[in-house]
Amino acid sequence: MSETLTRNEIIVRPMTVRIGAEISGVDLTKPLPDETIATLQEAIARHQVIFFRDQPVSHEDHLRLGRAFGELAIHTGVSGLADYPEIVAIHADENSKFVAGENWHSDLSCNAEPPMGSILALHTVPEVGGDTAFSSMYAAYDALSAPMKAMLEGLTAIHDAEHVYRPIVGNNGKTYPCSEHPVVRTHPVTKRKCLFVNASYTTRIPQLSALESDALLGFLFRHCMAADFQVRFRWTPHAIAFWDNRCTQHQAIWDYFPQVRSGFRVTIAGDKPF
Secondary structure (H helix, E strand, C coil), rough: CCCCEEECCCCEEEEECCCCCEEECCCCCCCCCHHHHHHHHHHHHHEEEEEEECCCHHHHHHHHHCCCCCCCEEECCCCCCCCCCCEEEEEEEECCCCCCCCCCEECCCCCCCCCCEEEEEEEEECCCCEEEHHHHHHHHHHHHHHHHHHHHCCCEEEEEEEHHHHHHHHCCCCCCCCCECCCCCCCCCCEEECCCCCCCCCCEEECCCCCHHHHHHHHHHHHHHCCHHHEEECCCCCEEEEEEEECEEECCCCCCCCCCEEEEEEEECCCCCC
Protein backbone atom coordinates (compact mmCIF):
# COMPACT_ATOMS: atom_id res chain seq x y z
CA MET A 1 0.00 0.00 0.00
CA SER A 2 2.90 2.37 0.64
CA GLU A 3 5.14 1.53 -2.33
CA THR A 4 5.85 3.87 -5.23
CA LEU A 5 4.36 2.67 -8.52
CA THR A 6 6.07 3.43 -11.82
CA ARG A 7 4.24 2.63 -15.05
CA ASN A 8 4.86 4.05 -18.53
CA GLU A 9 7.01 6.81 -16.93
CA ILE A 10 4.12 7.75 -14.62
CA ILE A 11 5.15 7.77 -10.96
CA VAL A 12 2.51 7.31 -8.24
CA ARG A 13 3.88 8.16 -4.79
CA PRO A 14 1.56 7.37 -1.86
CA MET A 15 1.35 10.17 0.72
CA THR A 16 -0.10 8.10 3.59
CA VAL A 17 -0.89 4.43 4.07
CA ARG A 18 -4.67 5.03 3.86
CA ILE A 19 -5.26 7.88 1.43
CA GLY A 20 -3.62 10.17 -1.11
CA ALA A 21 -0.93 9.92 -3.79
CA GLU A 22 1.07 12.43 -5.79
CA ILE A 23 1.41 11.78 -9.51
CA SER A 24 4.31 12.82 -11.74
CA GLY A 25 5.23 12.07 -15.33
CA VAL A 26 1.89 13.27 -16.74
CA ASP A 27 1.18 16.43 -18.75
CA LEU A 28 -2.47 17.37 -18.19
CA THR A 29 -2.31 20.21 -20.72
CA LYS A 30 -2.35 17.59 -23.49
CA PRO A 31 -4.84 14.84 -24.42
CA LEU A 32 -4.16 11.71 -22.35
CA PRO A 33 -3.51 8.35 -24.01
CA ASP A 34 -5.85 5.52 -23.01
CA GLU A 35 -3.11 3.75 -21.05
CA THR A 36 -2.46 6.91 -19.01
CA ILE A 37 -6.16 7.28 -18.23
CA ALA A 38 -6.24 3.65 -17.13
CA THR A 39 -3.24 4.20 -14.84
CA LEU A 40 -4.87 7.26 -13.27
CA GLN A 41 -8.17 5.39 -12.84
CA GLU A 42 -6.30 2.67 -11.00
CA ALA A 43 -4.49 5.27 -8.86
CA ILE A 44 -7.66 7.05 -7.78
CA ALA A 45 -9.42 3.74 -7.07
CA ARG A 46 -6.54 2.76 -4.81
CA HIS A 47 -5.64 6.11 -3.21
CA GLN A 48 -9.01 7.96 -3.37
CA VAL A 49 -7.41 11.36 -4.08
CA ILE A 50 -4.51 12.08 -6.41
CA PHE A 51 -2.45 15.25 -6.81
CA PHE A 52 -0.45 16.83 -9.62
CA ARG A 53 2.04 19.72 -9.61
CA ASP A 54 2.91 22.32 -12.26
CA GLN A 55 -0.09 21.80 -14.54
CA PRO A 56 -1.08 25.22 -16.03
CA VAL A 57 -4.29 23.91 -17.60
CA SER A 58 -6.59 26.10 -19.68
CA HIS A 59 -10.37 25.83 -19.36
CA GLU A 60 -10.39 23.57 -22.42
CA ASP A 61 -7.68 21.36 -20.87
CA HIS A 62 -9.66 21.19 -17.64
CA LEU A 63 -12.84 20.12 -19.41
CA ARG A 64 -10.99 17.54 -21.49
CA LEU A 65 -9.36 16.09 -18.38
CA GLY A 66 -12.68 15.75 -16.59
CA ARG A 67 -14.40 14.17 -19.60
CA ALA A 68 -11.67 11.52 -19.78
CA PHE A 69 -13.17 10.09 -16.58
CA GLY A 70 -16.88 10.55 -17.21
CA GLU A 71 -19.66 12.95 -18.12
CA LEU A 72 -19.35 16.38 -16.54
CA ALA A 73 -22.10 17.60 -14.22
CA ILE A 74 -23.49 21.10 -13.78
CA HIS A 75 -23.18 22.22 -10.16
CA THR A 76 -26.64 22.33 -8.54
CA GLY A 77 -25.69 24.89 -5.90
CA VAL A 78 -23.69 27.61 -7.65
CA SER A 79 -23.44 28.85 -11.23
CA GLY A 80 -20.56 28.01 -13.52
CA LEU A 81 -18.67 30.40 -15.78
CA ALA A 82 -20.71 32.16 -18.45
CA ASP A 83 -18.83 30.53 -21.34
CA TYR A 84 -18.03 27.29 -19.50
CA PRO A 85 -21.04 26.28 -17.39
CA GLU A 86 -19.35 23.05 -16.23
CA ILE A 87 -16.53 25.06 -14.61
CA VAL A 88 -17.04 26.68 -11.21
CA ALA A 89 -14.73 29.45 -9.98
CA ILE A 90 -13.18 28.94 -6.54
CA HIS A 91 -11.89 32.24 -5.19
CA ALA A 92 -11.13 33.88 -1.85
CA ASP A 93 -9.43 37.19 -1.08
CA GLU A 94 -9.41 40.07 1.40
CA ASN A 95 -13.10 40.75 0.73
CA SER A 96 -14.35 37.21 1.33
CA LYS A 97 -16.87 36.61 4.13
CA PHE A 98 -16.68 32.82 3.74
CA VAL A 99 -14.94 30.27 1.53
CA ALA A 100 -16.27 27.30 -0.39
CA GLY A 101 -15.84 23.98 1.38
CA GLU A 102 -14.76 25.32 4.75
CA ASN A 103 -16.67 22.53 6.54
CA TRP A 104 -16.11 18.79 6.08
CA HIS A 105 -18.22 17.48 3.22
CA SER A 106 -18.57 15.29 0.16
CA ASP A 107 -19.44 17.45 -2.84
CA LEU A 108 -23.16 17.64 -3.54
CA SER A 109 -24.13 14.55 -1.55
CA CYS A 110 -27.58 16.21 -1.63
CA ASN A 111 -28.01 15.18 -5.27
CA ALA A 112 -30.04 12.11 -6.16
CA GLU A 113 -26.91 10.96 -8.01
CA PRO A 114 -23.96 12.55 -6.17
CA PRO A 115 -20.80 13.26 -8.17
CA MET A 116 -18.24 10.58 -8.87
CA GLY A 117 -15.44 13.07 -8.37
CA SER A 118 -14.13 16.60 -8.59
CA ILE A 119 -11.02 18.09 -10.17
CA LEU A 120 -9.77 21.35 -8.66
CA ALA A 121 -6.98 23.38 -10.29
CA LEU A 122 -5.61 26.38 -8.38
CA HIS A 123 -3.54 28.93 -10.29
CA THR A 124 -3.02 31.35 -7.37
CA VAL A 125 -2.32 30.14 -3.84
CA PRO A 126 -1.42 31.81 -0.54
CA GLU A 127 2.22 32.11 0.45
CA VAL A 128 1.28 30.22 3.61
CA GLY A 129 -1.88 28.30 4.51
CA GLY A 130 -4.76 27.27 2.28
CA ASP A 131 -4.28 23.49 2.50
CA THR A 132 -7.07 21.03 1.75
CA ALA A 133 -7.55 18.03 4.04
CA PHE A 134 -9.08 14.79 2.75
CA SER A 135 -10.44 11.95 4.87
CA SER A 136 -10.90 8.31 3.81
CA MET A 137 -14.41 7.02 4.38
CA TYR A 138 -13.12 3.47 3.81
CA ALA A 139 -10.85 3.94 6.81
CA ALA A 140 -13.66 5.54 8.82
CA TYR A 141 -15.95 2.56 8.17
CA ASP A 142 -13.24 -0.05 8.77
CA ALA A 143 -12.41 1.50 12.17
CA LEU A 144 -15.95 1.04 13.51
CA SER A 145 -16.75 -1.84 15.84
CA ALA A 146 -18.73 -4.81 14.55
CA PRO A 147 -21.85 -3.87 16.60
CA MET A 148 -21.76 -0.31 15.21
CA LYS A 149 -21.40 -1.59 11.64
CA ALA A 150 -24.34 -3.93 12.18
CA MET A 151 -26.50 -1.08 13.51
CA LEU A 152 -25.70 1.19 10.56
CA GLU A 153 -26.59 -1.42 7.93
CA GLY A 154 -30.00 -0.59 6.48
CA LEU A 155 -30.11 2.96 7.82
CA THR A 156 -30.46 5.89 5.45
CA ALA A 157 -29.75 9.59 5.86
CA ILE A 158 -31.23 12.79 4.45
CA HIS A 159 -28.79 15.03 2.57
CA ASP A 160 -30.18 18.55 2.13
CA ALA A 161 -28.64 21.53 0.30
CA GLU A 162 -31.19 24.13 1.42
CA HIS A 163 -29.34 25.25 4.56
CA VAL A 164 -26.01 25.20 2.70
CA TYR A 165 -26.82 27.47 -0.25
CA ARG A 166 -29.83 29.56 0.83
CA PRO A 167 -27.76 31.76 3.20
CA ILE A 168 -25.30 32.38 0.37
CA VAL A 169 -27.67 33.25 -2.49
CA GLY A 170 -30.78 34.41 -0.62
CA ASN A 171 -34.38 33.92 -1.74
CA ASN A 172 -33.92 33.57 -5.48
CA GLY A 173 -36.85 31.18 -5.99
CA LYS A 174 -34.53 28.25 -6.63
CA THR A 175 -35.19 24.86 -5.04
CA TYR A 176 -32.09 23.00 -3.85
CA PRO A 177 -31.68 19.22 -3.93
CA CYS A 178 -32.58 16.97 -1.01
CA SER A 179 -31.99 13.23 -1.24
CA GLU A 180 -31.96 10.09 0.89
CA HIS A 181 -28.91 7.80 0.72
CA PRO A 182 -27.55 4.78 2.62
CA VAL A 183 -25.47 5.62 5.68
CA VAL A 184 -23.06 2.92 4.51
CA ARG A 185 -22.59 2.78 0.75
CA THR A 186 -20.76 0.30 -1.46
CA HIS A 187 -18.26 1.80 -3.87
CA PRO A 188 -19.33 0.84 -7.41
CA VAL A 189 -15.75 0.23 -8.60
CA THR A 190 -13.84 -1.20 -5.63
CA LYS A 191 -16.92 -2.82 -3.98
CA ARG A 192 -15.59 -1.67 -0.59
CA LYS A 193 -17.96 -0.29 2.05
CA CYS A 194 -17.58 3.27 3.28
CA LEU A 195 -19.47 5.79 5.40
CA PHE A 196 -21.60 8.25 3.46
CA VAL A 197 -22.69 10.99 5.85
CA ASN A 198 -21.11 14.43 6.24
CA ALA A 199 -21.49 17.42 8.52
CA SER A 200 -22.35 19.88 5.74
CA TYR A 201 -25.28 18.20 3.98
CA THR A 202 -26.54 15.33 6.18
CA THR A 203 -29.39 16.42 8.46
CA ARG A 204 -31.08 13.32 9.91
CA ILE A 205 -31.55 9.56 9.91
CA PRO A 206 -35.27 9.00 9.31
CA GLN A 207 -35.41 5.53 10.91
CA LEU A 208 -34.44 7.04 14.30
CA SER A 209 -36.00 9.57 16.65
CA ALA A 210 -34.66 13.11 16.41
CA LEU A 211 -32.63 12.65 19.60
CA GLU A 212 -31.17 9.33 18.43
CA SER A 213 -30.44 10.71 14.97
CA ASP A 214 -28.64 13.77 16.33
CA ALA A 215 -26.55 11.65 18.68
CA LEU A 216 -25.55 9.09 16.06
CA LEU A 217 -24.80 11.65 13.35
CA GLY A 218 -22.79 13.72 15.83
CA PHE A 219 -20.65 10.69 16.60
CA LEU A 220 -20.20 9.78 12.92
CA PHE A 221 -19.28 13.35 11.94
CA ARG A 222 -16.58 13.48 14.64
CA HIS A 223 -15.38 9.99 13.78
CA CYS A 224 -14.97 10.86 10.07
CA MET A 225 -12.70 13.78 11.00
CA ALA A 226 -10.11 11.61 12.77
CA ALA A 227 -6.58 12.68 11.86
CA ASP A 228 -5.35 9.17 11.11
CA PHE A 229 -7.89 8.85 8.27
CA GLN A 230 -6.54 11.97 6.57
CA VAL A 231 -4.06 13.36 4.10
CA ARG A 232 -3.37 17.10 3.89
CA PHE A 233 -2.33 18.72 0.61
CA ARG A 234 -0.12 21.79 0.48
CA TRP A 235 -1.04 23.69 -2.67
CA THR A 236 1.49 25.22 -5.04
CA PRO A 237 0.68 27.35 -8.12
CA HIS A 238 -0.97 25.29 -10.87
CA ALA A 239 -1.40 22.20 -8.70
CA ILE A 240 -4.41 19.95 -9.26
CA ALA A 241 -6.37 17.68 -6.90
CA PHE A 242 -8.66 14.94 -8.24
CA TRP A 243 -10.75 13.24 -5.57
CA ASP A 244 -13.35 10.48 -5.45
CA ASN A 245 -16.43 11.93 -3.74
CA ARG A 246 -17.92 8.49 -3.19
CA CYS A 247 -15.34 7.45 -0.59
CA THR A 248 -13.82 10.69 0.73
CA GLN A 249 -14.67 13.90 2.53
CA HIS A 250 -12.64 17.08 2.35
CA GLN A 251 -12.25 20.46 4.00
CA ALA A 252 -10.74 23.65 2.58
CA ILE A 253 -8.84 25.23 5.47
CA TRP A 254 -9.31 29.01 5.60
CA ASP A 255 -6.21 30.00 7.52
CA TYR A 256 -4.78 32.41 4.94
CA PHE A 257 -7.01 35.54 5.12
CA PRO A 258 -6.50 38.11 3.55
CA GLN A 259 -4.32 36.32 0.98
CA VAL A 260 -5.70 35.19 -2.39
CA ARG A 261 -6.54 31.57 -3.23
CA SER A 262 -8.06 31.16 -6.68
CA GLY A 263 -8.79 28.55 -9.33
CA PHE A 264 -11.44 26.44 -11.01
CA ARG A 265 -13.21 23.12 -10.50
CA VAL A 266 -15.09 20.65 -12.66
CA THR A 267 -17.40 17.94 -11.36
CA ILE A 268 -17.72 14.44 -12.81
CA ALA A 269 -21.20 12.94 -12.73
CA GLY A 270 -21.87 9.92 -10.55
CA ASP A 271 -24.67 7.46 -9.86
CA LYS A 272 -27.17 6.59 -7.16
CA PRO A 273 -25.51 5.26 -3.97
CA PHE A 274 -26.27 1.68 -2.95
